[in-house]
Amino acid sequence: MEKTWFTISVYSENNVGLLNRISGIFLKRHINIEGLNVSKSEIEGVSKFTIVIYTTVDWTRRIVSQIEKQVEVIKAFYHTDDEIIYQESALFKIASHLLFDERQIQNIIKESNGQIVTVSRDYFVLAKTGRRHEIDQMHDELEPYGIMQFVRSGRIAVTKAEMPISSLLEKFQHEI
Template sequence: MSAIETYTISIYTENNVGLLNRISSIFQRRHLNIESVNVSKSEIKSVSRFTLLVKLTQDQVSKIIGQIEKQVEVIKAFYHRTDETIYQESCLFKLSTDLLMGNDEIQTVINSSKSKVININKDFFVLEKSGTKEEVEELYHLLDKHGIMQFVRSGRIAITKEEMKVSELIKSFE
């Protein structure tokens, strides 16, 4: 049996209602978890891109790709190991403005984490951080002891290190 690894799945699709549900049901039927999901437009006009982060064996991920590609709206799906991609996550923290005033530790955390304040008012400020999952988690733990009012993070966004001529490949399917 092969080892479980982290894979980034990229799915190029038409933008149709209900497709996310059908994709997630492929995982649900097999009792497999999706770690994160991100959906956005792609580099190709009128084509959406789903980016999924999963922890599976190579056999499982290749079978999943086959099932995903059977969906009518799916143009093409790919999977890549983590070392084959350049990836980031983004997150926002809402914290009390009182923490900024006279708290050198918070200023040090903000500066050392390469995060930035994107909104501030008398009651709270919003801190933005982009980075790896580990960097986001580290910042969360540093700020948690000061009281996080709200927290949200994106799913993984990723591009491949190797050139992928996706536009040309997709045109060949049209």
């Protein structure tokens, strides 16, 4: 089977230790978590895990099935990139003199729709929000000039189609 990118959304109670057990499910199957974000969801008291993996649909189905067996998990879903709207964010720290000495840096910022977050005597920080490949492209273009620090967030995503989780979450909220 062909590998592809999947985004797994896990809706759960906000309990200590669940992240460790979920990551253990991936560890046992030797599947790397490429991106992870945990935040509150649209329903109070319910957390949403957004997990990005690169594997086959069969492995993804098995993983989602195992995740749903966790007591605190309300429901888990998986989606391909075509089924969701997603963003990632990144910060780049670069030596300040390059902003003025290397005209190409300004072109990279402009063409990639990056934003200068702060400028100091020694460094400046760029922010870029977009899809993974857009951030990778900006990184590749800035790398020859020297990146002092780089960090990327986990993916945040919403589905294009209506999620059946809303009615499940409403029921869950009334039970609390």
